[in-house]
Amino acid sequence: MAGILKPPGNFALTPHKVSICILVQVYAPPSEISVPFPFSSVSHHNCLGIFLLSLTKACDSIFEPSLDELIAQLREIGGLLNHWLSDHLTRRLSSLASPDDLFNFFNDLRGILGGSDANVVDDDQIVLDPSSAIGMFVRRCLLAFNVMSFEGVCHLLSNIGIYCKESLSDCPPFELSHLDDSSNDPELEYESMELENFVFEKVSQEFEARKLANERVSFHSHAPGALFELVEDTDFPPSSSVEHIDRPREVSPCAPSTSDTLRGTDPPGGTFLRTNWQVQGYLSEQADAIEKHGSSFPLYAFESILKRLQKSAPELHRVHFLRYLNSLYHDDYPGALENLHRYFDYSAGTEGVEFVPAPSGCSGLGRYEIALLNLGMMHFHLGHPKQSLEVLIEAVRVSQQHSDDTCLAYTLAAICNLLSAIGFSNMTGIIGASYWPVAGIGTSSSIQQQLFVLLRRSLKRAESLKLKRLVASIHLEIAKFDLTHVQRPLLSFGPKASTKLRTHPANICKELWTSYHLISDFTDETSIMTTDGAFCTSWLQNLKKPRGSLVFSQENGTRSDSDIFHFSAQPSSIPGSVLHLLGSSYLVRAAAWETYGSAPLARINALVFATCFSDSSSSADAALAYAKLIQYLAVFKGYKEAFAALKIAEEKFLCVSKSIILLVKLQLLHERALHRGHLKLAQQLCDELGVLASPVTGVDMELKTEASLRHAQTLLAANQYDQAAAVAHSLFCMCYKFNMQVQNATVLLLLAEIHKRSGNAVSGIPYALACLSFCQSFNLDLLKASATLTLAELWLSLGPSHAKKALSLIHGAFPILLGHGGLELRSRAFITEAKCYLAEPSFSVSEDPEMVLEPLRQASEELQVLEHHELASEAFYLMAIVYDKLGQLNEREEAAASFKKHITALENPEDKDNPLSNFL
Amino acid sequence: MKAGEKRKEEEMIELEGPLGKSDAVNKENVSLERELSTLRKNGTIDSFCLYVYGLVLKEKGSENLARTVLVESVNSYPWNWSAWSELQSLCTTIETLNSLNLNNHWMKDFFLANTYQELRMHNESLSKYEYLQATFSFSNYIQAQIAKAQYNLREFELVEVIFEELLRNDPYRIEDMDMYSNVLYAKECFSALSYLAHRVFLTDKYRPESCCIIGNYYSLKGQHEKSVIYFRRALKLNKNYLSAWTLMGHEYVEMKNTSAAVDAYRRAVDINPCDYRAWYGLGQAYEMMGMPFYALHYFKKSVFLQPNDSRLWIAMAQCYEAEQLRMLEEAIKCYKRAANCNDREAIALHHLAKLHSELGHNEEAAFYYKKDLDRMEAEEREGPNMVEALMFLAQHCKSKKRFEEAEVYCTRLLDYTGPEKETAERLLRGIRHEKLDVEHFPP
Secondary structure, eight states: OOOOOOOTTOOOOOHHHHHHHHHHHHHSOSSSOSSOTTOSSHHHHHHHHHHHHHHHHHTTSSSOOOHHHHHHHHHHHHGGGHHHHHHHHHHHHHHOOSHHHHHHHHHHHHHTBOOSOTTSOOSSSOOBOTTSHHHHHHHHHHHHHHTOOHHHHHHHHHHHHHHHHHHHHHOGGGOOGGGOOGGGSOOHHHHHHHHHHHHHHHHHHHHHHHOSOOSSTHHHHTOOGGGGTTTTSSOOSOSSOTHHHHHHHHSOTTSOOOSSSSOOOOOTTOOOOOOHHHHHHHHHHHHHHHHHHGGGSOHHHHHHHHHHHHHHOTTOTHHHHHHHHHHHHTTOHHHHHHHHHHHHHHHTTOSSOOSOOOSSSTTTTOOHHHHHHHHHHHHHHTTOHHHHHHHHHHHHHHHHHTTOHHHHHHHHHHHHHHHHHHTTSSOHHHHHHSOOSSTTOOTTSOHHHHHHHHHHHHHHHHHHHTOHHHHHHHHHHHHHHHHHSOBOOTTOOSOOTTOOOBOOHHHHHHHHHHHHHHHHTOGGGOOTTOOHHHHHHHHHHHHHHHHHHHHHHHHOHHHHHHHHHHHHTTTTOOOHHHHHHHHHHHHHHHHHHHHHTOHHHHHHHHHHIIIIITTTSOHHHHHHHHHHHHHHHHHHHOHHHHHHHHHHHHHHSOOOTTOHHHHHHHHHHHHHHHHHTOHHHHHHHHHHHHHHSOSSTTSSHHHHHHHHHHHHHHHHHTTOHHHHHHHHHHHHHHHHHTTOHHHHHHHHHHHHHHHHHTTOHHHHHHHHHHHHHHHHHHTOHHHHHHHHHHHHHHHHHTOGGGHHHHHHHHHHHHHHHHHHOOHHHHHHHHHHHHHHHHHOTTOOTTTOHHHHHHHHHHHHHHHHHHTOHHHHHHHHHHHHHHHHHHTOHHHHHHHHHHHHHHHHHHHSOOOTTOHHHHHO | OHHHHHHHHHHHHHTOOTTSSOOOOOTHHHHHHHHHHHHHHHTOOOHHHHHHHHHHHHHHTOHHHHHHHHHHHHHHOTTOHHHHHHHHHTOOSHHHHHHOOOOOOHHHHHHHHHHHHHTTOHHHHHHHHHHHHHHSTTOHHHHHHHHHHHHHTTOHHHHHHHHHHHHHHOTTOOTTHHHHHHHHHHTTOHHHHHHHHHHHHHHOTTSHHHHHHHHHHHHHHTOHHHHHHHHHHHHHHOTTOHHHHHHHHHHHHHTTOHHHHHHHHHHHHHHOTTOHHHHHHHHHHHHHTTOHHHHHHHHHHHHHHOTTOHHHHHHHHHHHHSTTTOOHHHHHHHHHHHHHSOOTTOHHHHHHHHHHHHTTOHHHHHHHHHHHHHHHHHHTOOSHHHHHHHHHHHHHHHHTTOHHHHHHHHHHHTTSOSHHHHHHHHHHHHHHHHHHHHHHSOO
């Protein structure tokens, strides 16, 4: 009862194909001359040949170009000839006025095909090899025409009429009188429709501009106008980009609509049949697009296309799946639920899902475990971890029952994902209560241990099933896990010597490397569903690219990289999912380097991701990479550049709520407010950060930690030590409770800082030491260096007798601080170094002033870039004192003036350029 | 219009493309709409043209305007039932129905009664029809509609009586007879059903209703393959025949072909999303496949549509109770709802008592066992449930030191044979012993 899947052999004659046939006739006329009539040279002739080849390859894509587009394309390749070619084309098309003309046309067409004994051909003669690509195309057309009923011929004829008329109405030069009858007069009702149509085109144009990749655009940019006629009652423009709604309305409907981006639409009346394969290809393409762009994908427009499609193809159940995806990514819970259930009710999980077909046995039963898997992921996506787990456990059970190992492997991987994403909440209750599929794990063991075991088990399972992509992604998951968790032997009791509490960077690198390695030989697992049509269209687009956009590629580095990557990758055409995995491996790498404290390496990995993989990954991931890059800019280059970059990123990614870009913006603003001394603003920003997190305990833990960390910092800056310590303390308790050890180290450092600032150095030292030991076991090098710095500051504040010790601590940490630290950290180190020298009794300024002045100068420069008034004033103060000692009065005055400037700026935060008003 | 529709129908067959159906459209609609809208603006339009205009608008998808136009049409000429039924198909909520500005006319009552039925307001619909029957006392249509309403209220006895009378008045009637066959099926009247099937077969065998009746007959006979054939035939005659899809789903469930059943039910649901039977069937099918959590979604839907049907609540509760889920609290809630809405076989009470005792809520368990016991006594039923209830109550009363009561239950248990009798004897002995203790050493 499942959907009727007809073989891809379906081939319907359309006016577009007839035009290709006409061009083929021009290309290979049944004459005896080597370069036939209209062509001037062999290369010219070949040019048309290549174009035709690409056209025939692309003719399986879903939306065929209109005559206008075809003529525009011809113009690109035709050079001087284009006029002749397009003229010829329209003339031939319009001369097809009766069924008999069509019969004659196809009869003539047969003549250009060579005989089967094509080996005895003259060199000069142009004969189309019947088994070549173009020859095959012509033969398919002939066959399709021969099996066509008379009614079909009539339809084709009328469609050709519409096809020509459509183009003629736009292009007066080619006007032909006898075809131009009534129907073109603009009607009142129609004007509104046109406008809406136009709005969509505009928006989709906007949308396209947002996509870096333009090879994927092909499908939806020339979505037929016919598809949009119905949406009259609904509110049309897409939900997410409110600002774009108004703009197109202001533009008059007769704005330049002939430009290339606003490609012509299918004739509204024409009923072009697509083959099943074409539609499937279109749908899977759209599915990729939805996953990639998330909520910025136009909801209503696509929904209406799908509704139309569903109406005309009730047996094509994949449409329901697309509708499910569409609602899912727009957080429409009821819609997603409804469509998911509908899809699986109809298809029984056997249509279109890109799983390897089940080996045996379960064909009759349907594969509803996939439904469960999908439902579980849906709940996960929409933030219902409890339901999700319940459903996934059911999926495990059902797939075990049906011995569907593949699905089981995927389900286990999904559970791992779930646990690692939300796992730190209080989930043990749920797991303990319900039947837990992984045997051997008592409910007493912590969730991390469960996750650890689950990961290893699913890795083994996936390996034995040879699901390479799954293996690769599990490796990534393991790397992520290792990054944040101390490994201890699972079943070790008593004081064993081997229980070293450490993370192992080497392990992580190994995991990443294995995953990378696996991806490189993905070839035998490419999905069966990747359709010919999709590839050919991108092929056609790429064919044109070297001609059109070589110049452009020199201008824009980012773009050219990806284009070339795609272009050279065309023959093997790497599936999107593999690219996606590769990309995320780079992201994990960046994250690893970030935690280990190598800023340049992290930056490079993020940069690689942003340049090479942002096209193939989801927009959320790309936004993450951009966010990281912006953070680096802020830390190393100051806020001005960071905000400039942020502007670019904001334009690139639609700023939806809770997006990472918004988060980065708040972080940057908060830091800047702290540095400038706008404490009220800082508190406000920090509160805003806090409300982004979900109120459920255990969810969005990172965001919550971040918010309360910043809260404590703000309190510290306001010199409210008690409260700051209280906040930090509760934060520490929370991190401890949820086992977030890496965050714990940061909190300890903050506590040490609080004690230092409150003048209680003795009690601060234990915290700093604890932080150091945490950092050591997690290999957090940069954090360790900054903890060392804090420790040095603490020692220094105990009195001049400890200055030597402090100095040696700082000098030990210098390589990392200067190599990887940000501006603030570096200048703090410089200032502390100078202070150490100054405090040391054996050091005399007058002997070696540069020992002190050089670091201070460096620090003051960097702090000015950072606009950190407090530290900058300190640096200038020290500088002034040193100059005073040296007797250099001019320099002293200068430093003192700078000191005054910074200190007044700090004490009177000007609200004139309130960054909130600019940015929020 | 007509010509355009004809062409569209033809094209639909000619262009039957690879996707099963083509996007053939009536090309005349555009020009028709233009013409009719100018006519309407000029005020020179009659009620029939308004009706056609409404049709065109509905086809186009602009429902609000279509509704207004159709209201205009029926207000100026109320006897055009086609216009009324188009209007009815556009009223999907009670709010839209109430917002219609209709003139008072007896046709309006017919319209309202019909619409109420579609909106599942059966009691309102029934009272409207009964009111109309006073005026049109010999109308078969009204009688059939009353039967339909009663059927939806699950008053099968009444429905049977009405249909018998209807058949006496009009022996060749086929419309609505599938509903009669459903009633006969539910009451397992083999001969009456076969008689009815034979009758409609002689009258017109190529009506979807006839095929459905024959399918019902075979199903009652347990020949599910044959009945599927007849339901298929019914669906070939009318692809949107709701009850045939649902009934076919039931047959597939009987044949253990769950995925086919799911498909059939889903089609029914897509034709009319308010068909609670099909939702229930979907749930059942998934439960059969061992996916109780997934099935819950469907049961929730069906319960939402028919909150007063104890069978649906019980099915849902059983899902929660399934060994894979064991969500007993939720199951108890569902059983409570079931017990509150006229649970004929008193399954819910028994389960409630059992679940409560399982969870250690002894007071509640005793309460429900007692209730169940009372009910069994009232209906004079015996069986293992009775023994279980007596046993629990006896033990419970004993532990609460209500010896008199406990003794009563124990003595009743003595009437049964088997291990219960011995336990009861033991209990009685214990009771007497304790009683003595209490008498001798009052606390």
